[in-house]
Amino acid sequence: MTSERTGTAATMVAATALLVAVLALIAATNALFRTRALTPEPTSRPASEGATVTAPAFELRDADGKLRGRLSDQGLSLADGNGRLRAAMALSEAGVPSFTFFGKDGRVRTVLALGSEDTPALTLHDAQGRVRARIVVGTDGAARVETLDERGTPDVATAPAPASAPSPTRALSSRRDRSR
Numbered sequence: 264m265t266s267e268r269t270g271t272a273a274t275m276v277a278a279t280a281l282l283v284a285v286l287a288l289i290a291a292t293n294a295l296f297r298t299r300a301l302t303p304e305p306t307s308r309p310a311s312e313g314a315t316v317t318a319p320a321f322e323l324r325d326a327d328g329k330l331r332g333r334l335s336d337q338g339l340s341l342a343d344g345n346g347r348l349r350a351a352m353a354l355s356e357a358g359v360p361s362f363t364f365f366g367k368d369g370r371v372r373t374v375l376a377l378g379s380e381d382t383p384a385l386t387l388h389d390a391q392g393r394v395r396a397r398i399v400v401g402t403d404g405a406a407r408v409e410t411l412d413e414r415g416t417p418d419v420a421t422a423p424a425p426a427s428a429p430s431p432t433r434a435l436s437s438r439r440d441r442s443r
Contacts, residue, residue, distance in 0.1 A: 343367075366390070389413075 323332035325344070332341045338353035351363045361376035370392035375385050380402050387396040397409045409420040 320335035325331050341350045343349050364373040366372045372388050383400050385398045386394050389395045399407050410418045412418045
């Protein structure tokens with residue numbers, strides 16, 4: 264009987280010690296969270312000189328939490344207040360940069376890009392997303408302006424003027440003129 268009492272007493276002491284330890288842990292955790300809750304997080308932190316922030320992507324959100332922009336190794340994209348993509352800046356795998364502007368319907372409306380030979384080009388698209396006008400400067404430095412019909416066929420184009428032409432003159436041709 265004595266050994267039973269000793270075993271029961273030891274169990275009671277161990278259970279009491281365990282209960283006290285759990286209560287102490289709860290009290291410490293509560294104090295820690297209460298201290299953090301009363302200490303506001305800084306809204307902005309000054310950048311340390313020479314500090315670098317790295318991440319696979321950065322997201323820009325408005326006050327309501329809506330995604331308004333994203334910067335990643337794929338480029339920069341910007342959305343309007345309704346979440347629609349409106350502008351993008353990208354760099355292709357070949358290193359070719361471009362800026363693309365989208366209509367409210369999500370279709371491409373304007374693209375400004377450099378070609379693989381660093382030749383600049385501006386394309387203007389209609390409401391269906393089809394290219395309707397193009398301005399290109401070739402590798403030789405000659406500028407070309409084209410308008411295109413619904414099928415993408417050049418309708419009107421400017422070409423470099425012959426060497427004998429006065430300086431600001433450009434030869435203007437249209438599909439109608441070429442068919443005569």
